Amino acid sequence: MPEARPVNDSLILEVANVETDVLTGIYSEETGRPQPLRISISAALKPQDRYTPDCPLTASKNYMDLKHAATEGLPQGVHFQLIESVADHICETLFLQDKRIERVTVKIVKLAISERGEEIGMTLTRHRRD
Template identity: 75%
Template sequence: MSDSLILEVNDLVVDVLTGIYSEETGKPQPLRISIAADYAVADRYDPDTPLEASKNYMDLKFAASEGLPAGVHFKLIEAVADHICETLFVQDARVLAVTVKIVKLAIAEAGEQIGITLRRQRRPEHGG
C-alpha cells in the first residue's frame, strides 16, 4: 500500500449562478461545496517542514469561491465542479486528482442533500 495525502475543505457555502429552470436563472443560489485533493506526498513531514512541502488549504477554498468567474452562469453544477478541478490542477502540478462534492441547498425540501460528486484525475494536458 502506498502513502497518500488528501487535502480537504468541507461544507463551504458559496452563492453561484447556476441552474436550468427559469426560477433558478438570473440569481445566485447557495451551493455546499466540499473538495478533496489527492496530493503528491512527501517522504517525511518533520515538525519544521515548510508549507511549500504541501499545499495551502486556502488554495482549495479559493478554487471554490473567488476562483469561480464572476457573472458566469453555469447551467450544470457539474460544470462548477469541473472548473474547481481545473483551477486546482493549474495551480499546482503536485495535485494528482480532485474530488468535488456539490449539494444544491435551495432545492432541499426536508433537509435532504441533492447534488453530485465529480472526481477527476490529472491528465497529460494539465502538465505533470
Template identity: 70%
Template sequence: MTDPKKDTLILRVADIETDVLTGIYSEETGKPQPLRITIEARMSPQPAYDPDTTLDASKNYMDLRHAATEGLPEGVHFKLIEAVGDHICETLFLQDERIEAISVTIVKLAIGIGSEKIGITLHRERP
C-alpha cells in the same frame, strides 16, 4: 521511514457555502443559488513531515477554498453544477502540478427538503 509510493495525502476543505449563478429552470436563472462545496485533492506526500516542515511541502488549504469561491468567474451562469465542479478541478490542476486527483462534491441547498442533500460528486484524475 515511510515509502512515499504507498502513502497518499488528501487535502480536504469541507462545507464551503457560496452563492453561484447556476440552474436551468426559470426560477433559478438570473440569481445566485446557494451551494455547499467540499473539495478533496490527492497529492503524493513527501517521505516524512517533521514538526518544522514548511508549507511548500504541501498545498495551502486556502487555495482549495479560493477555487470554489473567488476563483469562480463573476457573472458567469453555469447551467449545471457539474460545470462548477469542472471549473474547480481545472483551476486546481492549473495551480499545482503535484495534485494527482480532485473530488468536488456540490450540494444545491435551495432544492433539498428537510435534511436532503441533492447534488453531485465529480472525481477527476490528472490527464
C-alpha cells in the same frame, strides 16, 4: 536485513461544507440569480517522503487554495447551467495551481432545492490527465 518495500502513501487535503452563491441552473426559477451551494473538495497531493516538525508550507499546499477555488476562484457573472460545470472549473483551477495534485473530488449540494435537510447534488472525481 529486511527488503525495502515501496511506500504507497497518499495525502488528501480537504475543505468541507463551504457555502457560496453561484449563478447556476437550467429552470426559469433558477436562472438570473445566484443559487446557494455547499461545496466540499478533496485533493490528492503527491506526498513527500517525510513530514518533519519543521517542514515548510511548500511541503504541502495551502488549504485556503481549495476554498478559494470554490469561492473567489469561480468567475463572477458567468452562469453555469450545470453544477457539474462548477465542479469541473474547480478541478481545473486546482490542477493549474499545483502540478503535484493527482486527483480532485468535488461534492456540490444544491441548498435551494432541499426540503427536509436532504443533500441533493453531485460528486465529480477528476484525475490529472497529463
